Amino acid sequence: MAPRTAPADPVVEMYGITVERSGTRVLDDVDLLLRPGEVHALMGENGAGKSTLIGALTGTVPILAGDVLVDGAPRTPESVARSRAEGIATVFQESHLSPHLTVAENVMIGHEVRRWFGIDWSSTRERASAALAALGLEDVDPRAPLEDLSPATKQLVAVARAIVLEPRVLVLDEPTSSLDAAEASRLLGVVRRLRDQGAAVLFVSHFLEQVFEVSDRLTVLRGGRVVAEYRTAEVERAELISKMIGEDIDALQALHSERLSHHYAQPGEVTLRAASLGRRGVLEPTDVELSRGEVVGFAGLRGSGRTELARLMSGVERPDRGELWFDGARVQLRSPGAALRYRIAMSSENLRDDGIVAGLTVRQNIVLALQALRGWTRPLSRGEQDAIVDTYLDALRLSPDDLDRPAGELSGGTQQKVLLARLLATRPHVLILDEPTRGIDIAAKLDIQRRVARLAGEGVAVVFISSELEEVVRLSDRIVVLKDREKIGELSNGPGVTVDTIVEMIAADTGEAGPDAEG
Known part of the structure; x- marks a missing residue:
């Protein structure tokens, strides 16, 4: 200049x-x-x-x-x-x-x-x-x-x-x-x-x-x-x-800085693959593979394309180029409902518009996606609802006293847990989480992070998106880095990968070589 x-x-x-x-x-x-x-x-x-x-x-x-x-x-x-x-x-x-x-x-x-x-x-x-x-x-x-x-x-x-x-x-x-x-x-x-x-x-x-x-x-x-x-x-x-x-939150650093054990596991079979997937003005053509039992972090500043890629892979938005493959077969996901039929579930960063239904109770919110998947002509009985809800009360440390309260009255952290319970009730094969811990307290944040780690251990393919890069590094097996609406690299996580690794990759001038695909 x-x-x-x-x-x-x-x-x-x-x-x-x-x-x-x-x-x-x-x-x-x-x-x-x-x-x-x-x-x-x-x-x-x-x-x-x-x-x-x-x-x-x-x-x-x-x-x-x-x-x-x-x-x-x-x-x-x-x-x-x-x-x-x-x-x-x-x-x-x-x-x-x-x-x-x-x-x-x-x-x-x-x-x-x-x-x-x-x-x-x-x-x-x-x-x-x-x-x-x-x-x-x-x-x-x-x-x-x-x-x-x-x-x-x-x-x-x-x-x-x-x-x-x-x-x-x-x-x-x-x-x-x-x-x-x-x-x-x-x-x-x-x-x-x-x-x-x-x-x-x-x-x-x-x-x-x-x-x-x-x-x-x-x-x-x-x-x-x-x-x-x-x-x-x-x-x-x-x-x-x-x-x-900002600086990393000290409490999170102290509580969970070590690499999770499943990071060293061999990745499972590819369950969802995006090939040159993109949308004009939204995301450049992008290749991504998700394997069972693996957490893949999407890292980048807001506007980088991380949310846009997640929405294209989960049927929330339709791509105008590229292909999606699920378990080896090409699929077209025209809506989130279509994605759910393949057991692909996404939690949006916008809880108000795309997440919690504030006027419904916690119980109703948890069973909502499963009921939609089953069809409204076959309503879940109260016993079935109770069995589903009970499954996640302990797992996500939800209070029984909140079950019949309107979800809109609860804290942001509890709402995030309710939304996660709703998605888990569908028994997803692919779970895409966009900012699942934003704006919630540290205790709720760690509950969600631990649950994500367990899901990967149970064979679910997880996409984890967070503005807090330290979270992405802590949880991910691989990290897809995006900038200005395109993928600029991919890292295999390990002891040598830090927040600074990602920051330097994002900060590099256009045209500079960043870490290679295997980090």
Whole structure:
């Protein structure tokens, strides 16, 4: 990156920003400065507070304490519309577009070209087309309904709406999450152009290469606090990743640092194999094999493709390329229900939307998947339900007193155990666990980790995904490492493999040789 001149005075200053939700502090005394002519990357893992800080800036999240200054003058963030009026444009991770309006109407909404007779639609569409052309969308008809476009093109339309007025401050929250490499490259080019024209850009992304390519400065959040700030050109990737993921939890290190005995067992027969499996804009073609009696860790930062690969292998999402083979036969998994018929079960990282049914009791949640597999015309009797539930009460240390309580009333750790019990009740041959220990206490975390180890010992093929790399290293026989939506390597676990091994592999520049397939 070319040397930059001395930093200009900030256009946005945020000091001591504190936000609470339901009595929990999600941002704690956070400072952030955005300078004109600079791309400032906001880094951190899931739940670090990045989107909350953006909400505090744009007025969508109320601030408990702290100050926001624009051009040195205090202001109270009130709404996205107020922020736009002050020259702060935002592209949120979830697009705020209107599907039933045209492309031009979405791009120019609230800023249509007006004449004495009303809206000049011809001029309005011309300005929309110019913004779209800057993003390589010359072929998109501004008269077309937005709902006719692909998800990636809709995301670029959201960016076009943000840049059409050439804002003084542009906030991009995961703007490339649904874009392929060429689309992302075009967007980064626009970001550079706006920076060079004097805009201040706040860039949030889990794609490290993009961050290092486009940003001038980095702020790292962890647990709602600022843990580091760097000039991008002066920080090593490994140091940045270490700051993002934090230190290992001492208690977990002390309790279970030794290699589990099943790590030395010979892998069993291949039960699930992905051959060039992928989906455009989601995951590059990927090869993975899962063997019985083996724990395979998927490691990588959020956005690396680890969850996307799991969803493609479990029928949650459909691939548009490649093949899946189960016990030597090619299969097509068109839904999670279809996967369950092959005894392939997945626990999603999103408990609220894809996991626990909060209004059902613990007992009902545990038997839900097995009842669906059996068919609703053959309901499980109360005796059958009790037998299933009793099997997992002791195994997962669930309380009998909770069985008839709504699952939504229980702690996150207990909900994770209930979801695991639901999947185990189907007697899976392949169990895919995405962040099964996130946000739960250490005792519940260890219960789940021990159960995973036992399942492998019983011949189940397990995929284990966790943002805590130390967990992945502790539990896995093999580790598949992903970065920027593609597999970059695979490690056979052993005494020489550490968290640093994976961090160095992820941090390596594109094109550098990492550990070979056998580690």
